[in-house]
Amino acid sequence: xxxxxxxxxxxxxxxxxxxxxxxxxxxxxxxxxxxxxxxxxxxxxxxxxxxxxxxxxxxxxxxxxxxxxxxxxxxxxxxxxxxxxxxxxxxxxxxxxxxxxxxxxxxxxxxxxxxxxxxxxxxxxxxxxxxxxxxxxxxxxxxxxxxxxxxxxxxxxxxxxxxxxxxxxxxxxxxxxxxxxxxxxxxxxxxxxxxxxxxxxxxxxxxxxxxxxxxxxxxxxxxxxxxxxxxxxxxxxxxxxxxxxxxxxxxxxxxxxxxxxxxxxxxxxxxxxxxxxxxxxxxxxxxxxxxxxxxxxxxxxxxxxxxxxxxxxxxxxxxxxxxxxxxxxxxxxxxxxxxxxxxxxxxxxxxxxxxxxxxxxxxxxxxxx
Amino acid sequence: xxxxxxxxxxxxxxxxxxxxxxxxxxxxxxxxxxxxxxxxxxxxxxxxxxxxxxxxxxxxxxxxxxxxxxxxxxxxxxxxxxxxxxxxxxxxxxx
Numbered sequence: 001x002x003x004x005x006x007x008x009x010x011x012x013x014x015x016x017x018x019x020x021x022x023x024x025x026x027x028x029x030x031x032x033x034x035x036x037x038x039x040x041x042x043x044x045x046x047x048x049x050x051x052x053x054x055x056x057x058x059x060x061x062x063x064x065x066x067x068x069x070x071x072x073x074x075x076x077x078x079x080x081x082x083x084x085x086x087x088x089x090x091x092x093x094x095x096x097x098x099x100x101x102x103x104x105x106x107x108x109x110x111x112x113x114x115x116x117x118x119x120x121x122x123x124x125x126x127x128x129x130x131x132x133x134x135x136x137x138x139x140x141x142x143x144x145x146x147x148x149x150x151x152x153x154x155x156x157x158x159x160x161x162x163x164x165x166x167x168x169x170x171x172x173x174x175x176x177x178x179x180x181x182x183x184x185x186x187x188x189x190x191x192x193x194x195x196x197x198x199x200x201x202x203x204x205x206x207x208x209x210x211x212x213x214x215x216x217x218x219x220x221x222x223x224x225x226x227x228x229x230x231x232x233x234x235x236x237x238x239x240x241x242x243x244x245x246x247x248x249x250x251x252x253x254x255x256x257x258x259x260x261x262x263x264x265x266x267x268x269x270x271x272x273x274x275x276x277x278x279x280x281x282x283x284x285x286x287x288x289x290x291x292x293x294x295x296x297x298x299x300x301x302x303x304x305x306x307x308x309x310x311x312x313x314x315x316x317x318x319x320x321x322x323x324x325x326x327x328x329x330x331x332x333x334x335x336x337x338x339x340x341x342x343x344x345x346x347x348x349x350x351x352x353x354x355x356x357x358x359x360x361x362x363x364x365x366x367x368x369x
Numbered sequence: 370x371x372x373x374x375x376x377x378x379x380x381x382x383x384x385x386x387x388x389x390x391x392x393x394x395x396x397x398x399x400x401x402x403x404x405x406x407x408x409x410x411x412x413x414x415x416x417x418x419x420x421x422x423x424x425x426x427x428x429x430x431x432x433x434x435x436x437x438x439x440x441x442x443x444x445x446x447x448x449x450x451x452x453x454x455x456x457x458x459x460x461x462x463x464x
């Protein structure tokens with residue numbers, strides 16, 4: 001029997017929700033209560049469901065834990081999964097992204113972290129190696145910190161070849177075509193209106209990028225003001241913000257199987273980080289950004305909370321499920337690509353990340369001690 | 370020889386065999402970092418909770434030697450004498 005697992009990372013713990021119909025959800029007790037959960041990855045490759053969690057305890061520091069039994073038990077690598085070398089003279093600040101690679105690269109998991117760094121695991125996320133190509137990049141001293149800190153928050157390995165795209169705040173999009181050995185900025189067309197030169201080679205505050213599942217050369221970007229698409233592997237970007245109520249926001253999702261379909265959750269502006277007119281809505285394009293459809297059925301009539309960059313995700317079911325959570329602790333699920341939403345949870349702490357996956361089995365997640 | 374008593378905060382006790390204190394043998398004064406090294410020996414998760422990978426005390430972890438905050442003394446070089454008490458405690462933080 002297929003179950004959909006929804007992992008909800010918040011400012012004060014992780015909740016796991018499960019459903020067999022994606023309408024009625026069973027919500028767990030909190031896991032890792034009082035620990036901030038900025039990143040979650042659900043790795044279903046090879047017939048195993050592993051929930052990877054990037055935890056941040058403000059007293060005891062950041063760490064990666066994982067569960068192979070839907071949260072019944074958790075393991076923490078003894079030596080720490082992500083750790084700088086003594087010679088790097090810095091310490092891990094926060095784990096912003098845990099991204100399993102494609103089916104063809106079993107065991108490979110990428111991490112994006114603060115300070116701005118990309119890490120790669122080949123053992124399913126138990127141990128990561130620092131990507132030296134990006135760490136030693138000559139631009140490093142010029143990358144800055146967004147409001148939430150300086151981090152690589154999006155890591156997109158291409159399933160087609162050795163290309164990897166990374167997005168960082170602030171720094172923009174960087175691309176490697178050799179599996180991460182060397183990196184070049186790829187921000188042509190993306191605005192950095194907050195800088196003296198609004199069209200720099202790098203320095204943009206790209207909030208989130210997503211790769212088209214059918215055409216790996218096509219990417220979508222939600223920028224700090226600006227929504228863009230690239231059809232040439234990020235060589236150039238063009239605006240696809242027309243038709244949206246606002247070009248600010250944090251979320252960018254792409255369809256797992258259909259080219260041209262993507263979702264955003266607009267916020268009014270940098271200086272007014274609420275849904276436009278306080279009316280929360282997801283917007284979907286089915287034509288790669290030429291037109292957008294507003295989707296708000298099942299969402300509250302008034303909402304003043306923002307949706308953060310990783311607080312949204314899709315599953316791989318048919319039709320695709322769309323999920324997101326707000327800083328007000330509400331979590332919504334759609335079983336029909338955003339046409340209708342139902343509330344999964346409310347009054348949770350600020351939702352920082354949401355990930356969903358179709359898993360085998362019916363085990364209900366339980367609370368950790 | 371009089372051992373140093375290291376008091377462990379409740380949340381970290383599962384990492385040291387559920388003990389509230391760990392005794393560290395000490396024959397002569399030593400920096401508090403060496404005492405923490407001894408407690409952390411063979412307990413890498415405990416070690417990471419207290420100090421980051423540069424060796425620095427985590428920002429919201431406080432260490433007291435005989436009641437004195439090491440941050441107001443000589444940091445992790447603060448000397449500990451045989452018979453002293455070292456207290457590890459998380460600071461008041463968060464909301």
